[in-house]
């Protein structure tokens with residue numbers, strides 16, 4: 001791309017050296033710089049990209065975008081800007097020629113349910129015969145191939161790259177999980193969303209946002225990002241049972257579609273029943289009442305499916321075609337996923353790591369618990385992240401007959417500090433604190449008896465644990481099944 005054209009979209013303080021005529025690539029990571037590319041120095045939390053500018057030049061970068069002049073050796077021009085993070089968003093969108101304009105872009109935000117709702121919308125699009133891409137916590141899914149992502153919402157450059165790849169692969173739509181971090185840190189700059197979806201807002205991430213008020217407003221940025229061009233066919237899909245929805249409705253001029261179980265809404269459900277591994281309910285829609293049966297478990301998934309239905313309906317798909325898709329939805333990986341096993345236990349793998357999600361996960365498992373059996377709940381939380389939610393998580397977990405308090409990604413924090421904070425919220429004494437997660441999983445199995453229900457929460461689809469700054473292989477399901485076979489299968 002012509003360098004001047006690329007740089008025309010950002011405010012520049014001054015340029016040092018001679019700019020090359022063209023730029024072949026953009027990078028914000030010195031480890032993946034291509035020759036003749038532009039390197040953007042981003043100040044991170046742990047490291048500062050400015051410190052890697054020389055590495056980038058050694059790798060072949062011909063332009064460095066920085067917030068201050070740097071001492072660099074080699075043939076390189078420096079472009080000094082007030083805010084490199086902001087500049088990265090703007091030039092990334094320009095470099096890939098604003099690819100989101102050519103796709104139907106769906107953004108899903110909320111404390112819990114982003115992965116689930118995005119995945120359900122994606123499955124529905126594919127089932128309806130549309131090529132669709134999906135990005136979020138589980139990765140970037142492009143035509144069935146899953147690429148790893150570092151974050152729920154990737155940095156601005158990766159975001160634009162993913163949308164561009166989806167466009168080049170001929171995708172019709174792209175469904176994106178939108179985190180509050182992503183919105184606050186400008187990772188979504190230049191993404192032209194067509195539908196913005198809100199699941200719910202409950203306690204999480206207060207280490208980053210400070211207060212629930214700030215956290216809520218960060219989520220609201222997605223709705224203002226829909227823009228003001230009323231010639232466009234856009235919409236917001238809001239949870240009628242969450243008080244924040246009223247505020248988000250006021251942040252956009254586009255049509256609002258609501259869903260919920262309690263309050264008046266465009267999409268509602270009645271007569272929900274959970275049995276024999278199926279969830280059944282009547283869906284009340286603008287076109288009448290429809291009986292629905294699905295494999296996804298729990299009331300929270302009724303909310304998630306109602307949200308996804310509202311999205312597809314707002315895009316003009318007929319309600320009966322959408323309901324056909326609900327009937328064939330596959331469970332979302334690691335979200336109240338029941339492990340198929342002949343062992344005499346009901347084992348669920350779940351990703352709950354907030355107080356609200358724990359409550360919802362326990363609700364979803366309750367129909368499996370028969371009189372005389374126990375519900376065992378194992379829950380861990382991450383080290384060096386929001387500590388204030390820990391007692392509230394354990395308080396919710398106390399509904400289980402036996403609770404195992406452990407860690408998910410302890411990072412640099414001591415096991416005892418994490419499990420000790422959790423224990424402060426326990427409402428009964430039937431619990432154990434075991435920081436080593438593998439040992440904690442084995443302990444949960446050791447106290448189980450035939451017929452018991454066990455939920456392993458907090459790791460979901462993840463097949464690793466982050467201890468210190470290293471990733472170690474870890475699978476709750478594998479460890480649990482191995483321990484349960486030893487215990488329950490004789491000989």
Ligand SMILES: CC(=O)N[C@H]1[C@@H](OP(=O)(O)OP(=O)(O)OC[C@H]2O[C@@H](n3ccc(=O)[nH]c3=O)[C@H](O)[C@@H]2O)O[C@H](CO)[C@@H](O)[C@@H]1O[C@H](C)C(=O)N[C@@H](C)C(=O)N[C@H](CCC(=O)O)C(=O)O
Nearest residue numbers: 028029030042044045046049052150151152153155179181
């Ligand atoms: C605290 C935080 O948000 N950190 C994010 C941050 O990392 P960081 O500040 O440590 O800095 P860095 O990105 O590693 O380094 C700064 C710059 O130097 C560059 N660099 C670095 C090393 C090197 O050798 N060469 C080099 O050029 C990097 O490419 C980067 O441009 O920038 C990285 C790249 O964008 C993110 O992956 C990383 O997210 C970490 C993994 C993270 O855990 N973030 C959490 C808090 C987060 O964002 N979570 C949300 C919400 C999830 C949810 O809803 O539950 C999410 O969207 O994931």
Ligand SMILES: Nc1ncnc2c1ncn2[C@@H]1O[C@H](COP(=O)(O)OP(=O)(O)OP(=O)(O)O)[C@@H](O)[C@H]1O
Nearest residue numbers: 111112113114115116137300335351352357360361
């Ligand atoms: N609509 C919902 N309301 C409340 N809890 C939910 C909802 N959907 C899912 N959950 C619970 O929250 C957990 C996480 O779900 P999911 O991964 O879909 O949320 P998320 O918002 O993507 O979270 P994260 O960003 O941390 O990945 C699930 O395993 C389940 O226990």
